[in-house]
Amino acid sequence: MLQRARELGDTIRKSKEVHIVTHIDADGITAGAIASETLQRLGKEYSIECVKQLDELILKRLTNENHELVWFTDLGSSISMEYPGINKIITDHHACEEDSNLPFHLNPHLFGFDGSYDISGAGATYLVSKSIDEKNIDLSALAVVGACGDLQDRRFCKLQGTNRRILADGKKAGVIQNKLDIRYFGRETRPMYKLLQYSDDPFIPGLSRREDACVSFLQDLNIRCKDGDCWRKWIDLNKEERQKIISSIVQMLLTKGFGHKITCRIIGEIYILSKEKPGTELHDAKEFATLLNSTARYGKYEVGLNVCLGDRGKWLQKAQNLLGGHRRNLVEGLQFAKEEKIQKRTFLQFFHAGEGIRDTIIGIVTNMMLNSEEVDSSLPLIGFANTENGDVKVSARTTQAFVDKGLDLSSALRNAAKQLNGVGGGHNIAAGATIPKGKEEEFLEILEKEIKNQLDL
Ligand SMILES: [Mn+2]
Numbered sequence: 276m277l278q279r280a281r282e283l284g285d286t287i288r289k290s291k292e293v294h295i296v297t298h299i300d301a302d303g304i305t306a307g308a309i310a311s312e313t314l315q316r317l318g319k320e321y322s323i324e325c326v327k328q329l330d331e332l333i334l335k336r337l338t339n340e341n342h343e344l345v346w347f348t349d350l351g352s353s354i355s356m357e358y359p360g361i362n363k364i365i366t367d368h369h370a371c372e373e374d375s376n377l378p379f380h381l382n383p384h385l386f387g388f389d390g391s392y393d394i395s396g397a398g399a400t401y402l403v404s405k406s407i408d409e410k411n412i413d414l415s416a417l418a419v420v421g422a423c424g425d426l427q428d429r430r431f432c433k434l435q436g437t438n439r440r441i442l443a444d445g446k447k448a449g450v451i452q453n454k455l456d457i458r459y460f461g462r463e464t465r466p467m468y469k470l471l472q473y474s475d476d477p478f479i480p481g482l483s484r485r486e487d488a489c490v491s492f493l494q495d496l497n498i499r500c501k502d503g504d505c506w507r508k509w510i511d512l513n514k515e516e517r518q519k520i521i522s523s524i525v526q527m528l529l530t531k532g533f534g535h536k537i538t539c540r541i542i543g544e545i546y547i548l549s550k551e552k553p554g555t556e557l558h559d560a561k562e563f564a565t566l567l568n569s570t571a572r573y574g575k576y577e578v579g580l581n582v583c584l585g586d587r588g589k590w591l592q593k594a595q596n597l598l599g600g601h602r603r604n605l606v607e608g609l610q611f612a613k614e615e616k617i618q619k620r621t622f623l624q625f626f627h628a629g630e631g632i633r634d635t636i637i638g639i640v641t642n643m644m645l646n647s648e649e650v651d652s653s654l655p656l657i658g659f660a661n662t663e664n665g666d667v668k669v670s671a672r673t674t675q676a677f678v679d680k681g682l683d684l685s686s687a688l689r690n691a692a693k694q695l696n697g698v699g700g701g702h703n704i705a706a707g708a709t710i711p712k713g714k715e716e717e718f719l720e721i722l723e724k725e726i727k728n729q730l731d732l
Pocket residue numbers: 302303349368395396397425
């Protein structure tokens with residue numbers, strides 16, 4: 276993989292002008308930022324755009340634009356064998372065909388690594404950046420944010436594989452620190468009770484999603500919710516208070532019959548961006564990733580990109596303003612999905628959000644749904660949402676237990692979508708597709724057959 280990274284680096288060095296095409300999620304934005312900064316430091320002429328997915332229209336346009344070199348980051352593996360008219364390099368981590376092992380294509384799956392936890396799109400892009408100049412190891416912080424944005428720490432409650440080497444670079448460069456702490460989202464910026472209210476991995480029956488219960492839980496432990504007018508955050512608590520909270524939750528989970536394996540998930544490795552201000556979204560890798568998701572998924576990728584490139588003034592302010600809207604959309608989306616009612620079939624369950632949830636956040640909502648108390652995680656969950664141009668976006672999520680039994684949502688969605696003139700792909704545990712409207716039922720039927728075959732049922 277490092278050899279391939281060097282080869283891609285050589286191609287970049289030989290080019291005068293490079294156009295970057297990246298994905299609209301946190302991993303895509305950080306990948307695009309790493310690529311931009313690398314080209315900037317080399318003094319190359321470059322441009323960048325962010326897209327939801329690579330469709331025919333975009334690829335035709337790129338062919339016509341006749342760039343000297345197009346650098347696809349966090350996407351592109353699906354078209355690696357096609358479009359010879361585009362002179363390209365690809366740094367992606369989504370599942371790909373074995374025969375796409377081509378000189379311009381860097382993807383962990385081609386080298387025997389699993390792109391769902393070993394390395395992200397930003398990480399793959401970072402390897403090329405580092406091969407060009409060792410000084411670029413300061414960009415490893417962005418690669419860690421990208422990996423966290425793609426939930427690559429979920430499986431082992433910490434980053435693994437190639438991601439750990441990137442983490443080591445970050446420590447060496449003094450830009451990243453790792454430590455064990457509570458894994459719930461919002462350590463730096465969320466009021467304590469809100470951190471508990473939105474806890475979902477592990478879900479805490481009796482506390483998760485219940486605001487009042489979370490406030491009284493803290494009161495019962497004699498933990499102040501406020502310092503004067505300021506809500507106290509996890510990072511504001513002293514060691515004793517943190518230990519009290521963790522041991523109470525552990526006890527609650529164990530008495531409710533959750534095993535050791537699930538209960539342990541409350542603690543894991545967290546990643547601090549050492550150069551950022553404590554108590555801001557930028558100081559914690561997961562919070563940074565969510566800040567980026569609030570920009571590009573709403574068509575404002577330049578906001579996230581400028582924050583990644585170092586702006587701490589007007590662009591950061593804009594990103595923080597967008598964050599409020601994103602949070603509201605997730606809460607409303609989750610509520611909407613719950614009211615929609617999940618329909619169970621033999622090998623999967625699904626809900627259709629119609630126009631109720633944006634297609635760009637249906638994946639996040641589907642993931643939150645699968646983690647929630649009301650949803651049975653013993654079946655893969657499919658979420659549908661209509662897109663602006665009249666198609667239907669599909670998001671599929673499952674659990675590690677299913678993946679261990681042989682389920683691969685990436686190939687299942689790719690095959691099912693292909694039969695209906697759509698496109699699909701992603702990872703074994705989380706995948707997506709776009710299909711024509713009205714084909715949902717057909718899609719589910721094909722998908723069920725795929726799942727049944729994969730699991731040998
Ligand atoms: Mn990614």
